Amino acid sequence: MGGVDTPRAAGAVRLLAVVRHARAESGEEGADHERRLTARGRADAAATGRWLAARLAEWSAGLGPVWVSSAVRARSTWEEIRPALPAPARVDVDRALYLAGAREVLDHLGAGDGDGPGVRLVVGHNPTMEHVVRALTGELHGMRPGAAVLVALDGERGGTLVDRWSPR
Secondary structure, three states: OOOOOOOOOHHHOEEEEEEEOOOEOOOOOOOHHHOOEOHHHHHHHHHHHHHHHHHHHHHOOOEEEEEEEOOHHHHHHHHHHHHHOOOOOEEEEEHHHHHOOHHHHHHHHHHOOOOOOOEEEEEEOOOHHHHHHHHHHOOOOOOOOOOEEEEEEOOOOOEEEEEEEOOO
């Protein structure tokens, strides 16, 4: 999927990367929180990391704070994405994101307005990640496992879709 809006001055806008965890086991034999990525999920997450790295390079942007759900599949998605990216300002693994709805995610992200430069990154779950993108852009975009959406935030709890990507 190609870029929707591609301004290159990252310092002029705040960017948010919203990532849905990659493909995971069905969860039929255990707790949902403990579901692991499949082999395809690990490969897709690594590809998502490469896509994000290319977008960050286009914007000449570093990586700001990262917020990751504590679920095994979300943490593993981040671990597969991480090698392709510059070092983040910090990484917060948080059970609250596992349980959060879109409003809680937006409140958390809004509370981080003073987080400094760099693209914020959140790795979470659907339908919450889709709802976050819709709340920010006013547009519903389906997010398959491992998908990423890049949003330019306008500071008023809104934003513009910059680009989106989905594995295979």
